[in-house]
Amino acid sequence: MPQVAPVVAPAVAPAVAHVVAVGRARPPHEVHGAFRAFAEATLSAPRERALFRRMAARSGIERRWSTLAPATDGGDAVDTEGFYSRGRFPGTAARMRRYAEAAPALAEAAVRDLATHTPLGTITHLVVASCTGFCAPGVDQRLVERLGLDPDVERVVLGFMGCAAAVNALKTARHIVRSEPEARVLVVCVELCTLHLQDVDDLETMLSAMLFADGAAAALVSAEPRGVALGPFRAVTIPATADRITWDVADSGFLMHLSGAVPVAIESTLARERTRNDAGGVLAGTPADAIALWAVHPGGRTVLDAVAAGLDLPDAALAPARAVLREHGNMSSPTVLFVLAELLARPGPPGEPGIGMAFGPGMVAETFRFARAA
Known part of the structure; x- marks a missing residue:
């Protein structure tokens, strides 16, 4: 047949x-x-x-x-x-x-x-x-x-x-x-x-x-085309840094350990990503200075300083993140959404590109691409 x-x-x-x-x-x-x-x-x-x-x-x-x-x-x-x-x-x-x-x-x-x-x-x-x-x-x-x-x-x-x-x-x-x-x-x-x-x-x-x-x-x-369109997500695990951010359950609540070496690890990792800058990286081949919107988790002043240094960003790029840090401190997981809300409240052209970024135990940089809705 x-x-x-x-x-x-x-x-x-x-x-x-x-x-x-x-x-x-x-x-x-x-x-x-x-x-x-x-x-x-x-x-x-x-x-x-x-x-x-x-x-x-x-x-x-x-x-x-x-x-x-x-x-x-x-x-x-x-x-x-x-x-x-x-x-x-x-x-x-x-x-x-x-x-x-x-x-x-x-x-x-x-x-x-x-x-x-x-x-x-x-x-x-x-x-x-x-x-x-x-x-x-x-x-x-x-x-x-x-x-x-x-x-x-x-x-x-x-x-x-x-x-x-x-x-x-x-x-x-x-x-x-x-x-x-x-x-x-x-x-x-x-x-x-x-x-x-x-x-x-x-x-x-x-x-x-x-x-x-x-x-x-x-x-x-x-899927409603308003706000910002979410693009690809990428996680970067930083080698040999598992002990730099820890969060343990103890008898007296949860115990946070935040090493002073965290900013150094972030800066060096992002500097490598900026130098590498291929399709599989955080920047996906786009120069950092071509990214208009930066929704970066303000883990602390030194964390933001490390991001700015690693990616060679101008002061204005992280101004929304620094404003959230100044007025609210680090609220852990909601904080990067507070920064994204700041960016949504500002006018901008359709298609304006952005990158979101936050850091957590592991030590892991979790990132995503986004753009203003057309």
């Missing part, structure tokens, strides 16, 4: 996923000055106190926000609720109970803010990223109930990926939209970094804690 050739459906280009809009939320309590006073009172060595003061003055941070209100009476309690009292800081269980109460509310506030920028319509998928707490039912399920979403909405949870988790959340949303063009994906990143304050006489611990704050961001990702 003659063979019949199989029928092959014509290739259909996948839908282009867009970040249509971004919503943001921060807690009501500004705590940066209060933390600086706490840290100086905790450090017993005069030399370390002096060094802390110098580093704080150069941090590029003016305000940070927390779900806990700082105490002002100078007593043993660090906050007005007495959650942190010197010599009696809470264990991990108490911190997780607080996370279960406060994280869903802050995440909801970010989604409510998102709804002021764009109609949400019917949400088909929910992607939640967080690394500062655990609870079950999780923030995703609690958020579904608080927002009145379809209880059968498809959910994805990304946990314990650190500051770079937002990039993986957007990547997940992009995959969903490319495979299901009618999808409307709600991406939510929420972190309560200030739940992990430590009562220790240690300069490195205090300098790390000085960077971090609470916050939440929400983004709508769909």
Whole structure:
């Protein structure tokens, strides 16, 4: 019998996923000055106190926000609720109970803010990223109930990926939209970094804690051609750096280690990427000076300095990231979405190219290409 050739459906280009809009939320309590006073009172060595003061003055941070209100009476309690009292800081269980109460509310506030920028319509998928707490039912399920979403909405949870988790959340949303063009994906990143304050006489611990704050961001990702179109994503794992950013669960909360060698690793890696600059690299063959928009996670002033040096960027390129750092500190995963929101709020021509970038444990640089919607 003659063979019949199989029928092959014509290739259909996948839908282009867009970040249509971004919503943001921060807690009501500004705590940066209060933390600086706490840290100086905790450090017993005069030399370390002096060094802390110098580093704080150069941090590029003016305000940070927390779900806990700082105490002002100078007593043993660090906050007005007495959650942190010197010599009696809470264990991990108490911190997780607080996370279960406060994280869903802050995440909801970010989604409510998102709804002021764009109609949400019917949400088909929910992607939640967080690394500062655990609870079950999780923030995703609690958020579904608080927002009145379809209880059968498809959910994805990304946990314990650190500051770079937002990039993986957007990547997940992009995959969903490319495979299901009618999808409307709600991406939510929420972190309560200030739940992990430590009562220790240690300069490195205090300098790390000085960077971090609470916050939440929400983004709508769909095929609707508004906002910015998401292009390819690329992860770069930096060799021999696994010990430079760590985040461990301990009896007294989660313990952050942020090595002073992190900026050096970032700068050298990005300098190699700039020199290499082929189709498989972060820049994908495009000169850095041809990229108009830089959504870079402000992990700290020295991190931004390292990105600028490694890619030879002008001061203006990272101005939005430095503004977010100044007003909010490092909120871990939501922070790069705060920067993207700053860029979305600024006018620009269709097709204007951008690169997003965040760094996390591993040590990994998570990156993505984007462009203003046509």
